Amino acid sequence: MRMIDYFDRGARIAHDRPCMIAGDVEKTYAHVAARTHAIANLLIADGFAAGAHGAVLSGNAMVAFEAVLGILRADGVWAMANNRASVAENADLFDLLDVDTLFVHSEVAGRIAAFRAGCPRIRRYIALDRPFPEADFFLEDRVVADGAAAPQRRTGAPDELGFLANTGGTTGRSKGVMLSNGNWQALVSSLVASMPMKVPPVNLVAAPMTHAAGPLALASMALGGTVVILPKFDPADVIAAIERHRVTYMFLPPTAIYMLLAHPGVERADFSSLEYISYAGAPMSLDRLKEAIRIFGPVMNASFGQTEAPMCVTAMPPHEHLNAEGELAHPGSCGRPNLLSIVEIMDDEGHILPPGERGEIVVRGPLVMAGYYKNRQATAEVSTFGWHHTGDIGVRDEHGWFYVVDRKKDMIISGGFNVYPAEVEKALLAHEAVQDCAVIGIPDEKWGEAVIAFVEPRAGAQCDLADLMMFARDALGPVKTPKRIEQVESLPRTNAGKVSRAELRKPYWVQAGKVI
Structure with a gap:
């Protein structure tokens, strides 16, 4: 299956249901599906080859999600890009990932001149939200809403490249992480298994869609869920959106959860619609976790993953957070391995360590990336002894609960x-x-x-x-x-x-x- 096939599943079961909401604008699955075909047909007519790499440089916006889905519909590879990164970082990333077509939001239109100079492989710049002269053309001036279906040009085989992420470059130049159709299937399957939804999800995107929140929103569309988009994280806006749209699911890093808990209106808000708040990316204070459960209810969902093995290598769902006495059952744990991941603790010589001993967290399974783009040496280094090495120090207890101690390099x-x-x-x-x-x-x-x-x-x-x-x-x-x-x-x-x-x-x- 291709990544776009998961969206199509949602569109079939939720044809008339809201797919995306941003402010006062609401679009159904039928409308968004038609847009994806129209954008894909525009790309194909413009010379976007099957398997070509397309990127979207934008903050959280409905049209940005439509562009991503259009790239996938055209059987392209989505190269994730961060609009908050520097011009130099983005230019380096686009050049590294061989980006062919770049959709650009007007907020960052001024960067195009630098990209034209530093990214000779980018063939086309498309203005995303309004016309501006730096782009080659404005999306709405060329897209044709004639109902024509875009042709399928790739097989959807598990080993086909689906999307490219990047490691962020905290230890040097960013590395492009190759994630295949098979990786996407493992990700969606693991998410659904660890967080079964009672009703079609209403997913609030308040964290940047350029990181975990973006793929998680696309995954929720496979269930016919509604994605509510906020332009940025603001505690008051998050609370208002949860109450107004009866949000059932959202992802937030611990820092954002702390800010939400500190907001003066949080104690009076209605969070009864929530089923899951996923937190990951950094350890969460146990005191704040207890406070979050008290205020939001038993909805906290812990997970551990990284770009190379995205988002849900391990998970601790809400019902496993508390014991019979109402206390934290596994304080500080990031959960147990998901159904499709094998996780161990390893020493520097490649030996699997017993419970209670600290070492590096290593992973096997279909969630692990296909490798680093055009970087065989780095791929080999992170795959020694036949396991993916996360770079995180951790420990597991005798019952299989994992605890992240810290980054090895820190x-x-x-x-x-x-x-x-x-x-x-x-x-x-x-x-x-x-x-x-x-x-x-x-x-x-x-x-x-x-x-x-x-x-x-x-x-x-x-x-x-x-x-x-x-x-x-x-x-x-x-x-x-x-x-x-x-x-x-x-x-x-x-x-x-x-x-x-x-x-x-x-x-x-x-x-x-x-x-x-």
Whole structure:
């Protein structure tokens, strides 16, 4: 099956149901299906070959989703692109991924000149939302709504390339992650198995569609679900959308959940329609998780995955979050392996480790990528011993529950001891004055690396740093307690919204003449 075939399944069972809602605009599956055929026919007439790579540079918008579906309908490969990345990052990515056609939102129209200079492989620039001179033409000026079906030009075989994602380039140039039709089938199947829906989902897209929220929205369309699109995450808008549209499902990173919990109107809101709130991308504070369950209800769904094995390698659905006494049943766990994933803990020599021992989380199964685009060496390096290596340190217990300790590259060696930033961050997040935090290691003559923490206070709160230091020492002991804690107004974040430890580390290590 092709990725577009999953959308078509939804369109068949939900022909007259709303497919997408943005503001006051609502489009049915019948309308959106017709648009996908029209956009695909435009692309094909314009010379877009079967298997060519198409990208959409836009924030959350209905027309952006239509363009993605049009690329897939034309039997192209969707190359995911982030409109919040820098011009240089995007130019490098488009060149790496051999993008042929780029749909561009007017908000980033000014970047096209740089792309024309740096991305000679891009053949066509299409204005997405309104005419502007930098593009070759405006989508609505060329698309023909004549009801003609687009031809199928690829077989939909499991090993055919479906979409290309990228690793973000936090350790150098981004790598293109090849995800096949088979990977998409495994992803949709794992999502449906781990989160069975009582009714057709109403999926709120408030996180960027350029990351996990985009593919998750497309997956919900296979069930005939309605996708409610917000242009950006805003706690008040999220609450209003949940109440207005009776939202049943949404994905948010932990940081966004913290912001939602801190909003003054959250205690009075009606969240009774929610079935699932998926959280992933970073460990979640246990205190905030308890607060989320109290406010939103028993709807929290944990998962672990990465671009190379997307979104649901493991899962802990809502009913497994709490025990019979109403307490967290598996505090800090990211769940157990999904039906289509084999997950283990491995040491550096390739030995599978028993329960209770820390090592790298490794994965096998149809969810694992086909490889890195045009990078056999990197593919081989991440696939040693016949497993996909996630780069995450973790541990599993005797019942098969997995716990992510931290990223392998973020581990701090201080005084000969291994210190994992996530453990320290979890302790600090338990303090009532802390909204978010980040822990890094910096060069130190005595300790090799010294542990320091940056904390972002809750709205209206002021952190007493001495009190916070004592709080941390009681929870962590002397070795893992930060040598210094600094309060900041806001923490640096990646384009995906995650706290960027790399950005915090940079000035300290550059000053020491090193880059890590």
